[in-house]
Amino acid sequence: AIINNEHIEQLKSKANKLAKRALDQHINLAVTGLSRSGKTAFITSFVNQLVAESSQSDMSYFKAINHGRFIAAKRVPQKDLHVPRFDYESAMRALSQTPPAWPEPTKGITQLRLSVKFEPDSSILKYATDTATLNIDITDYPGEWLLDLPMLNQTYEEWSEAMQVLLESSPRHEFAKSFIEKVKQLDPFAPTDENALAELASEYTALLHIFREKLGLSLIQPGRFILPGELENAPILQFVPFINFSDIAFERYQKSNDETMIGMMRARFLEYKERVVKQFYKKHFAHFDRQVILADCLTPLNQGVDSFKDLQQTLALISQSFSYGKSNFLSRLFSPKIDKLLFVATKSDHTTPEQHSNLVSLLNQLVQPIRQQVSFENIQIDTLAIASIKATKAGKSSYRGEDISVIQGCKLADNSTITLFPGEVPAELPNENYWQKNHFNFIAFSPLHSASEVKALPHLRMDQVLEFLIGDKMS
Ligand code: GDP
Secondary structure: OOOOHHHHHHHHHHHHHHHHHHHOEEEEEEEEEOOOOOHHHHHHHHHHHHHOOEOOOOOOOOHHHHOOOEEEEEEEOOOOOOOOEOOHHHHHHHHHOOOOOOOOOOOOOEEEEEEEEEOOOOOHHHHOOOOEEEEEEEEEEEHHHHHHHHHHHOOHHHHHHHHHHHHOOOOOHHHHHHHHHHHHHOOOOOEOOHHHHHHHHHHHHHHHHHHHHHOOOOOOOOHHHHOOHHHOOOHHHOOOOOOOHHHOOHHHHHHOOOOEHHHHHHHHHHHHHHHHHHHHHHHOHHHOOEEEEEEOOHHHHHHOHHHHHHHHHHHHHHHHOOOOOOOHHHHHHOOOOOOEEEEEEOOHHHOOHHHHHHHHHHHHHHHHHHHHHHHHHOOEEEEEEOEOOOOEEEEEEEEOOEEEEEEEEEEOOOOOEEEEOOOOOOOOOOOHHHHHHOOOOOOOEOOOOOOOOOEOOOOEOHHHHHHHHHHHHHO
16 A cells, blocks of 8 residues: 555544543542631632643642643533532632632532643653643532431431430530420420421521531531532421430331321431432542542631541541442442542641641641551542642741741731731640640631732642642643
């Protein structure tokens, strides 16, 4: 056969297309954390660091940018059209206004797709193609939803008993007394009264909000009660734990159908597990490749021992969703494929720089039991202390003749400038001694003034975040 130039061009173009297909990669990246852990700020910054045209922030750990192989990134229409879009524009608008404001947090699940163009590195394919594309689907969802996982393995009785233990112990008990009384007075076998159930559920939800917002506790079940999304006021969210199982005739309970109060609560509990909890794992969780878990460790250090212990417990609970090798009831739902898990301590610009290594070791300690469980299941785990959007400047200040490390920022409360040493971060899980002597002074700051669409947002270690999460797909 005669091979002429035209043929060669055709072959080249075919090779090019094949190579492109091989190089065009895709990642489903999921971001979670409890509400106010910093998800919205994190995703805004993640996107911004990639799409900002004149990157002025430090990207030295992100090889694709540092080696000059990064070409451009842009937002493109997302994959799942029925999932609300992550509103990057509004977030950037809030940060760019005068005075700048923090973006409105999202309350449910949102998505955003980025398309990143880069020059491949060492690969042989480099000679066949100049550019490759990495598509990243970012999904943001409340960490509270993962706290419902244990419910999948529980009956209504078991769940109620677990909740009762929580409600009857400190610090929840003080606030829960009147609710407990009301449930105790309920005749479980009385005919179903939908209004009474709605009222009880609303009282229980109010309690959960107090636990979360006033006491700073994280272990909130069912998670959708405080973040209902489109399920607000739906009967599926109108049940409560029953308090005195030991006092009722078990056989009668088992036989009661949803025409009785207790039968109806059990029916809704089961429906909640099936339609809400399981559906989330099947529809979304099953498709994630990489997961970021954000934790604000500093607020609990400020709030005290109960809040901190609760964070510890919550991280362990959240992580159960990733140790599917052990709890194989998840593997029965789907075959998981997460290969990288990143734990992030957010808002580290609230501490002076020399405390950052302590913050990482504290996070490592919190994550240690989880690492042991997860590591042999082929998931690569890393921990980082970051600021998605840095709101303070670090410096030195002289105090009683000594140079001390300080941060300076603009107080969110009244926009006045404040310079302070907020306190030490313990490098290990704090003991009694720590709580007696120390207090971490956590002050909410306003974002700095520099944000505008073209400039990159100031940050701490977002480059390391990018390298861990997407660097390998851009080599
Ligand atoms: P979400 O509920 O998980 O989406 O949390 P947000 O992203 O809305 O963050 C909650 C609040 O934490 C924000 O309004 C900020 O006040 C603060 N915050 C989040 N990230 C940072 C950060 O990197 N630095 C500072 N100083 N504050 C932050």
